Amino acid sequence: MENVTFIGSRGVELAGILDLPDGEVKTYAIIAHCFTCNKSYPAVARVAKALTDQGIGVFRFDFAGLGQSAGNFTESTFSADVDDLVAASEWMQSQGRTVELLIGHSLGGAAVLAATERIPTVKAVTTIAAPSDPGFVAKQLADQVKNIGEQGVVETIVAGHTVLIGAPLIDDLQSQSSHIQRIQNLPAPLLIMHSPADTVVDVRHANVIYRHAPMPKSFVALDGADHLLTHPATGRWVARIIAAWASAYVGA
Numbered sequence: 001m002e003n004v005t006f007i008g009s010r011g012v013e014l015a016g017i018l019d020l021p022d023g024e025v026k027t028y029a030i031i032a033h034c035f036t037c038n039k040s041y042p043a044v045a046r047v048a049k050a051l052t053d054q055g056i057g058v059f060r061f062d063f064a065g066l067g068q069s070a071g072n073f074t075e076s077t078f079s080a081d082v083d084d085l086v087a088a089s090e091w092m093q094s095q096g097r098t099v100e101l102l103i104g105h106s107l108g109g110a111a112v113l114a115a116t117e118r119i120p121t122v123k124a125v126t127t128i129a130a131p132s133d134p135g136f137v138a139k140q141l142a143d144q145v146k147n148i149g150e151q152g153v154v155e156t157i158v159a160g161h162t163v164l165i166g167a168p169l170i171d172d173l174q175s176q177s178s179h180i181q182r183i184q185n186l187p188a189p190l191l192i193m194h195s196p197a198d199t200v201v202d203v204r205h206a207n208v209i210y211r212h213a214p215m216p217k218s219f220v221a222l223d224g225a226d227h228l229l230t231h232p233a234t235g236r237w238v239a240r241i242i243a244a245w246a247s248a249y250v251g252a
Helices: 042-052 078-094 107-118 135-140 167-174 179-184 204-212 232-246
Strands: 002-007 013-019 027-032 056-061 099-105 124-128 153-158 161-166 190-194 217-221
Touching: 002 078, 013 042, 013 078, 027 042, 027 078, 027 107, 042 056, 042 099, 042 232, 056 078, 078 099, 078 107, 078 167, 099 107, 099 232, 107 124, 107 179, 124 232, 135 167, 161 167, 179 204, 190 204, 190 232, 204 217
Parallel strands: 027 056, 027 099, 099 124, 124 190, 190 217
Antiparallel strands: 002 013, 013 056, 153 161
8 A cells, every 4th residue: 555645636735545456466446435535435445455456456545625635625626526536547647557447436436427538548437326417416415505605615414524515516516417428428338336225325326327328338236235335345345346347348
């Protein structure tokens, strides 16, 4: 495990972790964490570490204003996160590590779907519990942020912890009307993973993504899992499935 930093799309220093296999590296992946989470969130860390057991090097980083990355989360946006995914792939390329696989959890899944067309080296994409529309997150927060227009920022609880949400984020989430078109034009094979028991992002979102995505595409029901993949065995299971599926497309 290597702790690294790189400069994101807005000139902010972002903190990342590069997890490497003990032996030969078959390919490299980037994992995008969920909304208000960070690179060390258990689900992300477990999937990353389990992927290294399958010979995949994994880069995970904190989006601006979260974890150890610089920046102010109240000024962050979904579009900026997508730009930072592109910046992360460019940094990896500058280190001689070509990213062929993108993985995103929850809103991070929507972000990798948006970033894929801008990272020409990507050969496969996986979403885990992803919403079919980034605007869904803004709708979920509607009651908590209804006064955000007056204040510009509001305090709310997301995933069990208190965060400050800024108006730029809500406005940007609501402006992602072209997201379905991105899915329709996705230039890489797609694996959609979602739990039928997800109470945060309903599994119907997976159906929408699957319906609009071009072939080749696959769906795996994460039976018994919750949205945050809190059970330790779930992350390892998810990683084994991703590695087996992706082996048809990456590392050649």
